[in-house]
Amino acid sequence: MISMILISAFMLGGGLFSLLAAVGVIRFPDVYTRMHAATKAPAFGILLLQTAAALYFASLYAIAISLMVVVFIFLTAPVASHSISRVAHLLNIPKWSGMVMDEMDDDLDIADPQKDAKT
């Protein structure tokens, strides 16, 4: 009974976080905020759903594969979002008018190592 309630709560929480990520991708104004919504919330949703799966199956196989997927997602999601946002900034994708500060604008020479080779 307790495990049933826990698994149901984890499943609904994971689904809700994933839905929130999609709503954020629809509603946010520019690439950087969309990227922020699209990479953080599904990572947490996958964590919740894999916890629900590990609790539900309660076998060594399910627990091992859940742990592997969660560790891999939490290692790679920042790398992927970083590379997307970096390439968006290098391509001069228009920013939201309400953006307060952009530290990468000051260090574009550092951000683009190929610049010296080209000029």
Add this chain to the structure above:
Amino acid sequence: MNSYALIPEWVSISTLAMLALAILLAMFRLMKGPTLPDRIVALDLIAALCMCFAIAYAISSSEVRYLDIAAIVALVAFIGTVAYATYLKKKYL
């Protein structure tokens, strides 16, 4: 029959419905997205949502083997996203 804890029908149904709605919304952004990085973000989100869908379906159908889908998609989607970003950088800079 298995000895798994019985979760209510409406929990798995509503979780799968929320994930399907989320995939639809991400697909809308994939079609509409004004710039190319928007579409890459939407594709990355769709891959993550497919992983969520596979896990939720594994729970709702009591089939352990469906968890493998999530592992494989996690391995492939990361490579795809980084490859898209590298391709954009090589092409336009």
